[in-house]
Amino acid sequence: MGINKKYIDARNESAEEVNDSDSSDSDSDESMSVSNEDNSEDEEDNTTLEVSTQQEGDQDNEEEDEVIKAIREASTKKRDHPPVIECDSFVVDISFHPGDNLLAVANIDGDVLLYKYTNEENTLLQAIELHEKACRAVDFNGEGDTLFSTSKDKSIMLTDVETCKLKRFYDDSHDVAVYTISSLNEDLFATGDDNGTVKLWDLRVNDDKSVFSLKKNEDYISDILTHSDEKYLFCSSGDGSLTTIDLRGRKFFMQTEEYEEELTCLGLFRDETKLLASSNKGNLYLYNWNEFGLHSDMFPGPKTSVNAIIPITENIVVTANEDGILRAVHLFPHRYLGIVGQHSLSVECIDICNNGEFLASSSHNNDIRFWNIQYFEDFDKVDKKYNKHKKKVDMKTNLPSSQRRNNAEFFSDLC
Numbered sequence: 001m002g003i004n005k006k007y008i009d010a011r012n013e014s015a016e017e018v019n020d021s022d023s024s025d026s027d028s029d030e031s032m033s034v035s036n037e038d039n040s041e042d043e044e045d046n047t048t049l050e051v052s053t054q055q056e057g058d059q060d061n062e063e064e065d066e067v068i069k070a071i072r073e074a075s076t077k078k079r080d081h082p083p084v085i086e087c088d089s090f091v092v093d094i095s096f097h098p099g100d101n102l103l104a105v106a107n108i109d110g111d112v113l114l115y116k117y118t119n120e121e122n123t124l125l126q127a128i129e130l131h132e133k134a135c136r137a138v139d140f141n142g143e144g145d146t147l148f149s150t151s152k153d154k155s156i157m158l159t160d161v162e163t164c165k166l167k168r169f170y171d172d173s174h175d176v177a178v179y180t181i182s183s184l185n186e187d188l189f190a191t192g193d194d195n196g197t198v199k200l201w202d203l204r205v206n207d208d209k210s211v212f213s214l215k216k217n218e219d220y221i222s223d224i225l226t227h228s229d230e231k232y233l234f235c236s237s238g239d240g241s242l243t244t245i246d247l248r249g250r251k252f253f254m255q256t257e258e259y260e261e262e263l264t265c266l267g268l269f270r271d272e273t274k275l276l277a278s279s280n281k282g283n284l285y286l287y288n289w290n291e292f293g294l295h296s297d298m299f300p301g302p303k304t305s306v307n308a309i310i311p312i313t314e315n316i317v318v319t320a321n322e323d324g325i326l327r328a329v330h331l332f333p334h335r336y337l338g339i340v341g342q343h344s345l346s347v348e349c350i351d352i353c354n355n356g357e358f359l360a361s362s363s364h365n366n367d368i369r370f371w372n373i374q375y376f377e378d379f380d381k382v383d384k385k386y387n388k389h390k391k392k393v394d395m396k397t398n399l400p401s402s403q404r405r406n407n408a409e410f411f412s413d414l415c
Contacts, residue, residue, distance in 0.1 A: 081358055081401075082117040085368040093137045094362055096353045097161070098144045103360060105368065106135035112149055112159070117358075117370070126164045130157050133177075141183040148189055150178040156191065156201075170208045174199065182224040184247075190233060192221025198235050198243070200250065212250045216243045225266040234292070236263035236277055244292045254292050259285075267311045269331060276317060276331070278306035284317075284329065299334050301327070310350050310359065312376050320347035320361055326371070328399060338397035341371045359401075371401040 090108040097103070102125075105113040110131035116123045131151035139148045146167060147159045154177060156170035174193040183189045192198045196217030199210040219238035226233050226247060233245040240259035245252060262280040269276060275287040282301035287294075305322040312318055312328070318340050319327050324347055328337040343363035350361040352373075359371045 079119050081370040081372040082119055082122055083370075085115060085122050087113070087366040087368065090364070090366055091348070091362040091368060092135055093349050094351050094360055094368060095138045095140055095147075096351050096360065097140055098142060098354050100144065101353075102161075103368070104138045104140065104147055105362075106138040106149060108134045110135050110151060110153070112138055112147065114161075114164070128159060128164050130159065130166075131155060136177070136179055137181045139181055139183050139189075141189075142186060146183075148181050148183055150181040150191060152177040154178060156181065168203070170201070173208070173210070179220045180222065180224055182226070184226050184230065184233075190224045190226075192224055192235060194220045196221060196237055196239065198224070198233075198245065200233070200247075212245075214243075214245060214252055216252060216255055217241060219262070222262070222264050223266045225268065227268055227272045229272075232292075234266055234275060236266050238262045240279075242266075242277055242287070242292060256293055256295075264305065264307055265309045267309050267317055269311055269317070270314055274331075276309065276311075278309045278319060280305040280307075282306055282321070284309075284319075284331075286331070297334075299329070299331070301329070301336075305346075307346065307348050308350050310352050312352065312356070312359075312373060316376055318350065318359060318373075320350045322346045324363060326350070326359070326361055328376070338399040339402050340373065340399055341369060341402055343367065343369065373401055375400045 085105070087105065087107065091105055092108055093106040095104045101117050103115045103117055105115065107113065110129070110133055112128045112130055112135060113124060114126040114128070116125055130149055131153050133152035135149055135151050137150050140146070140161070141148065145161050147161050148156070149159065150156045150173075154172050154174050156173045156178065157166060158168040159165070160167050173191065174197060176194045178191050178193050180192045181189065187203050188200060190198060190200050195215070196219055197213060197215040198221055200212035202211045205211060217235070217237035217239050221235050221237055223236045224233065230247050232253065233247045235243040235245065237243065240261055240263060242256045242263060244254040259279065261283065263277045264280055265278045267276045268274070273289045275289070275292065277285045277287070279285070282304050284299040284301060284306070285295040286297040286299070288296045301319070302321065302323070306319045307322060308320040309317050315330055315332050316337070317329050317331060319329060321327065324343040324345055326340040326342065326347060328340050329335070330337055340359065341361065343361065343365060345364035347361050347363045350359060352359050357372060357374055359373050360368055361371070362368045
């Protein structure tokens with residue numbers, strides 16, 4: 001029987017439609033497969049990005065935690081020096097007791113304050129009203145049982161440290177205001193006034209007259225110093241000269257020519273074979289023993305007045321400057337070691353405690369700050385091949401006692 005041609009054509013057309021439909025479905029499956037692969041890749045990229053972002057965040061948090069940790073460690077570090085003493089009146093001079101943890105503070109009101117100091121706190125033991133005008137200088141004797149003080153009112157007072165009662169009084173000791181006072185031994189002390197007169201006093205003499213007087217200077221006597229043999233008495237002056245007195249013979253010995261700057265303070269070094277004088281122009285002058293007429297060496301410093309100096313070791317001196325900075329200087333060889341500490345205003349006076357652990361300094365802010373300087377024991381040997389071009393860097397370097405840290409040291413803690 002013959003096959004109907006129309007049926008065959010219809011079946012062929014149906015088959016073609018089916019084939020077309022299968023082809024379309026196949027293309028659709030392929031398209032979906034490609035789309036799924038793309039979505040999978042996008043999801044992987046997003047996941048990788050999220051993980052990377054999270055890791056970066058964790059790393060930032062870790063770095064931030066390290067910074068916070070370093071700051072906290074610095075702020076919670078155990079105190080190694082007494083806290084700041086905030087005074088109500090201007091501080092003119094300070095002096096450490098030679099044996100006990102006591103600090104005498106002379107102020108512009110004429111009073112002397114006695115503080116007991118520890119690393120934890122400072123305690124005001126006594127506020128002794130002594131002078132009618134500003135108390136210019138204070139000094140303990142070698143035994144520590146007597147406190148010497150002098151004033152703008154020209155008087156000199158000796159006070160018993162234990163009872164805080166007056167032991168001896170010298171009224172109108174000079175013709176003008178007394179600027180400085182220094183206890184030399186158990187019997188002798190010396191004073192210098194605003195007009196350049198130096199006087200020597202003997203406690204064994206019953207009257208209130210000095211046993212020796214000399215005027216070789218035309219301006220105030222800024223500092224008075226003797227050495228262990230007590231052969232010479234050295235006197236620096238605002239007229240720019242250094243005067244040496246034969247202490248045993250009680251007569252004038254030698255005087256330098258006047259520098260074009262004020263000499264502000266004195267110190268002894270190298271087993272008392274070197275004398276050091278500071279100036280208001282920032283210079284340090286060194287004198288050989290028995291050659292006090294002319295300096296043997298000069299060490300220029302920053303262009304700011306050195307108001308006071310204090311020997312720390314046989315080779316190291318700390319200078320108190322008008323710019324508020326305490327600087328450590330190595331003298332043999334000459335080298336700036338760095339910044340011991342800083343005030344916001346000019347530093348007027350400094351002193352070192354009986355065991356050499358603390359340095360105290362006072363400024364125009366009426367504050368007294370303590371600095372732990374024990375680390376200087378490791379500084380006595382300095383490389384003689386010093387690069388002078390490092391001077392500016394060393395002058396800005398903060399030593400362990402400083403209130404500030406060097407940036408390199410801080411960030412090294414984070415590594």
